[in-house]
Amino acid sequence: MLAEVASDFFATGLGSKWTYQYYRASFNKYNTLSEHQVIAFRVMGCAAAGDRVPIYDLCLFGTTNDLRGYTAGRYQDRRMFATQAEYRLMLPAKGLWGRFGVVAFVGLGAVGNKFTEIGSSDLLPAGGAGLRFRLLKKYPINFRTDVGIGKDGHTLSIGVLEAF
Helix, strand or coil: CEEEEEEEEECHHHCCCCCEEEEEEEEEEEEEEECCEEEEEEEEEEEEEECCCCHHHCEECCCCCCCCCCCCCCCEECEEEEEEEEEEEECCCCHHHHHEEEEEEEEEEEEECCHHHCCHHHCEEEEEEEEEEECCCCCCCEEEEEEEEECCEEEEEEEECCCC
16 A cells, blocks of 8 residues: 655745645555456545646646546646556566566546536546566566557556556
């Protein structure tokens, strides 16, 4: 399990152009099914509060892996939540093939001005799949490539380590 809570405070008295706050919270849970299989869950929330929150500090999908399948900045507002599940399988093979894996993921999230204003028509579904290659034999550090499909398009994300 992993739980994170963070906040940033900006004030004109501290040198900022505006006074506002930015809050983030997330919870991850990992369940081992076997030596080669894991189910991972994530839920997260974000809130930007204040009279004038700059556009670069609004909550948004696409810059982190909270809802793969949406391009950065397409959906952003003062409040956001996302939840997702991911099935991970490392191939149970010897040698080089044993360093490869696959994942499948689904998620659901939304953005809005207030959490109470988010309705069912605002929900953003996502899903997709990816490939993994274990960079080190001893440690589970993977190079990953994921294709995510959202309500109005798709994304390709490439990185090191898992999405969450």
